[in-house]
Amino acid sequence: MHAIADGLFTDETPPRLIGGRDRATGRIVFPCPDSADYEAVLLSSDGTLWSYTVQRFRPKTPPYAGPEAFAPWVVAYVELPGQVIVEARLVDVALEDVRIGMPVRFKPVPLDPGAADSAVIPAYAPAGDTA
């Protein structure tokens, strides 16, 4: 298992997402830009769902590098309080149960669950009893 790109999240357990803090303004963005103007900052693992949609068709390849087989997935915008809102997948939830405001936790998943050597991508899953 390997991250789809370097510098996206840590390899500790559990992993944490890595943002970038603008040294001049304090503004946090994701991913961390490859620039001396930004310093890497660890992002909170817990957040709430800010908005979402469901991707209902297989995106064009390139650039999409996922498996040929397609199942709809949730595209989430997750608010990490006081830091930044990040775009990632939301997993382990029925499509009809997704609600804005629900608590979620960082949980990277394989891009291709059927492949042993799949790249791992940023994702969130419902947190706590609301799952």
Next chain:
Amino acid sequence: MSDVCIVGIGIHPFGRTDGMSGVEQGVIAVRQALADAGIGWPQVQFAYGSSDAAGNPDTMIDRLGLTGVQFINVRNGCAAGGSALFSAQMAIKSGEFDIGLAVGFDKHPRGAFNALPSEYNLPDWYGEVGQMVTTQFFAAKIMRYMHLFGISRETLGRVAEKAFRNGSRAPHAWRRQPVSIEEILEAPMISDPYSKYMFCSPGEGGVALILASEKKARELGKPLIRLKAATMRTRPPHSFEVFAPSVDVVEDDSGPRPTASQIASADAFRLAGIGPGDIAVAQLQDTEAGAEIMHMAENGFCANGDQEQWLAEGRTEIDGALPVNTDGGCLACGEPIGASGLRQVYENAVQLRGDGGDRQVPGNPKTAYSHVYGAPGVSAVTILER
């Protein structure tokens, strides 16, 4: 300062025209606009041309005539057409020229736009995970807006239903068959909450506008359609845009995020010296049904959340208090990027001249508004007066 006037309009029907290039569709629109203005190509002193995917607009001089005319190509995302018009207006306002052309055309392959991360200064992984998809952003933006302001999915359906009904009355529209709201709501989903009828498709088409100084317009004897304002603006801080891996957190997040459209709109109203309540007909960017809803508020025509009632009461129908997208907008016409913003201005000129036929706004409208929005957070607005 005297006004810049629109003295000639031309359009090549939107949709799919197999076997005809985008440039050729632009040429057809230009010839129509020249005939409408009652002038020949040699009288055109300058041109601005916009195309995103169908080649360099200035190549059309091969077909129109090698007069040595100044011809500048414009590429500015979804605001390309608006930017061409803005530039043409400035050329006349500066006093340098008396009469010129703004032309836009495009011809996109079938299916959704296929953007690559490198074109938007984004890392490759963003596309590899399947997030380089414009529809995701538009859906997520309306999903939060519906949550904040109580807009129902049925209201999104009403917007699409109106678009196809209006499009059926517009000769230049692509989708010319009305679709029932039931069919719209129950159609296959593309990106929740949007079904396939709630998104426009990339397409083809061409639009040409001849602009002239007021003095020149009077000489030509054309009805004076005055371009009272043309603005193009970029995004403010904390906005939520297409292809955004992250969005700023803000202290008070109970309203919609600020947008380029709000800035372009406010500046256009300031320049024209009128307000949203003075507008008789509006063309608002409706690349998806929810965009029209949100743009009604972003352009100052109603408060956030009022759209639910406006649509239920039919206030944006052709015979309503503020007709919106009288030719069916992008939903019925499709979106050839380079031409789309100019189509809105074409439609407004048709309405102000009273030439709308089955889709004519009643009551002899005197003011018309157009608005486009696009990646990565650009907007262009025009206000016309007769």
